[in-house]
Amino acid sequence: MTPDHVDISALKNHEGQSVTLRGWLYNKRSSKGLHFLVMRDGTGLSQCVVNQGEVDESSWQAAESATQESSIELKGLVRADEKQVGGYEVQVTEMNLIHQAEEYPITPKEHGVDFLMNHRHLWLRSRRQWAILRIRNSVIMSIHNFFQERGFLQMDAPILTGTAVEGTSTLFEMEYFGRSAYLTQSGQLHGEAMAMAFGKIYTFGPTFRAEKSKTRRHLTEFWMIEPEMAFYDLEMTMQLAEEMLSRIVSDALANCQAELEVLDRDLEPLKRSLSDYPRVSYDEAVEILHSEKTRKMVEDKIESLKSEATALTTESAEGKATYGQAKKWQKRKIDVREGEIQRRQSEIEEELRNLPKWLKSAQEFEWGNDFGGSDETLITWHYDRPIIVHRFPHGFKAFYMKRDPEDDRLALGMDVLAPEGYGEIVGGGERADDLGFLQDQVKKHGLPEEAFKWYFDLRRYGSVQHAGYGLGLERTVTWICGIHHLRETIPFARTLDRLYP
RNA sequence: UCCUCGGUAGCUCAGUGGUAGAGCAUUCGGCUGUUAACCGAAAUGUCGUAGGUUCAAAUCCUACCCGGGGAGCCA
Structure with missing residues (x-):
């Protein structure tokens, strides 16, 4: 081990110099007498080129036999290259295989969620x-x-x-x-x-x-x-x-x-x-749910999803039509795209099933209820940044919330809803500071005093x-x-x- | 707990009653600038489990197991 190794993220400070990198082999592409090793070290990725004519036999063998995720150490010359990942490339002069990895389960190809979660450690x-x-x-x-x-x-x-x-x-x-x-x-x-x-x-x-x-x-x-x-x-x-x-x-x-x-x-x-997060009171949010504008938004959304679905169906049919004459790599591209189309279409189908329900629940929303997930989403559609909803009916809020002095039906709570459908990320508010009120609330909520x-x-x-x-x-x-x-x-x-x- | 979708090669998936398939990964061969590299070849299976229908089941039926998404609840 050399103590003078450099992080991949720091290659920009070593252009034109010889450095030692330590890490793991992320991917490898080869042709005769040449290996392109994509190396990772936790700080970034870098392509390292091993040319048979420029390294000794042991370094060449290391590059030949290194498998995906094998741990490696190499020395080489750093040079800027816009086209490469990270913007730099390393021309290898020496390479050492620290540990040859067994066949790595996560290949550079698609995987399902369950499989990936079972291999989370990798x-x-x-x-x-x-x-x-x-x-x-x-x-x-x-x-x-x-x-x-x-x-x-x-x-x-x-x-x-x-x-x-x-x-x-x-x-x-x-x-x-x-x-x-x-x-x-x-x-x-x-x-x-x-x-x-x-x-x-x-x-x-x-x-x-x-x-x-x-x-x-x-x-x-x-x-x-x-x-x-x-x-x-x-x-x-x-x-x-x-x-x-x-x-x-x-x-x-x-x-x-x-x-x-x-x-x-x-x-x-x-x-x-x-900046400038809108403050929206619960009352205003309820008005939004009942509004004509919300109804229009949902209907427009349904229309745009329908036309997107039609476009995808057309694209999928075109893919199938050209599939027969396509070259192998083209077929693969069509296959990948077809997978994307199918996933998106099932998403669209689900949204189209849900949207009418969302609209119905929004229009029938009654003052005093808590917002459901769909209500929150519809409210955030009216804004282009996080919003802060405040002053809720106290009925569905925690016992320690302070009441609004100007309207006893309300609690001084607030939620921040993130845009783009991400929903509630912050919840809080002002706390009740009166002893008698608090004792009363604990009783009313049936909590052990x-x-x-x-x-x-x-x-x-x-x-x-x-x-x-x-x-x-x-x-x-x-x-x-x-x-x-x-x-x-x-x-x-x-x-x-x-x-x- | 409820609704919904799924479980086929190591991985991603196709196969809807008649001999189990493709791509990737792996192994071997080719290629001196590749970008999920490419080209050629080989090897790879308890079709989730148990039962049933049938001359014949991955495919149809029943139950169960496991997982994804959603509802309720919430950050």
Whole structure:
């Protein structure tokens, strides 16, 4: 091993120099006397060319026998080449095979989700996962920097708790020295205690929900960031959430260009999400659901999906017509495209089945109900950036929410809904600060008063106006990446029926 | 828990009652600038499991198992 090796991401600083790279073989293309090795080292990809005429026999043999994901070490001359991945190419002068990989299960071809999830420990090495998880890192750093720069202290809430916070969600129960304990579903109540001690804090940790949700927006174990601030009202909290999300987006755009490029992310919606998030009251949101404009939007969407489906059918028929005379590589292209067409068509079919139901549920929406997933989606269609919905009927909100002094039917809650159909990424609001009210609410929600004794103390000793919210890390990363499913945004996803690997 | 789609080679899939298929991966051969490289050849199967219908089942029926998507609930 040489101590002077260079990261692929740093090749730009070594143009014209000889460097040593260490990593794994990502892909190999060969012709007589020549191997094109695409190497990865975690920081990036680089094509390394081994020319039989320019290396010794042992280096040539190493290149000959290296299989996909074999670990390798090589030395070579760095040269700029616009056409190559990463913009640089390495002309190899020496190569050493560290470990010859067995036949690698993940080939440079398509794979199904189940197979990839079963090989998650290896799937992490793929380029798309590289991009997504590096963006996750960027989002995490943005959050820490944002809060630290504003004087927030990072504090940890306990993961093991004795009771449910909101009483609604299902908790993971475990045996705890002869009694029951639960994995936390929110650090908020403890966050409030820490805010009363330190002013402004945020927790950053794992959260567990035993809900039997099998959707692209749910994990049983996910990471939540929960700021909690003394002397904050609802408006200040909405402003804070907007500035935080804006910071996350702006950092990702600045620092993750290559990653977003790999994901083929449309940057325009992100650029629009840098400021001016509309504030939409629950009342206004209900009006939107009932509006003629929403009806028109859904009908237009149905029309455009129908014409897209027709176009795809035509394209598929053309593909089949030319298939007979096509060359082998053309056939393969047609096959790949046909697969895409079929997937898109089944998506369209599902949307066409759903949209009339969505419209019906929106038009019949009754004041006082909580928004369903489809209602949220329809509301966000009216805007081109994240929106903040606020002041909900208290009926479906948590017991600790403060009532709106101007309308007792409402709670001072707020949700941030991400655009492009990504939905709720933040939920929070102003907390009730009156002891009597809170005790009353705990009773009304049928919660065990004993468990909340310490929480009531926060309203006994210097109670102040305060507020906070929870940000779902994986949902946020999913939105920034513009990907379909949040299971790719965490290294090892835990879902309803997946604990492996 | 409910609705819906699926399970065929290591992987992705085609095959709707009559001898089990293609591409990729693997192995071998060819090619000195490839970009999911290409060209040629070889090898690869408990058709999810159990039962049933039939001269004959991957294909039809029943039950079960596993997975995807969605609903409810939520970040």
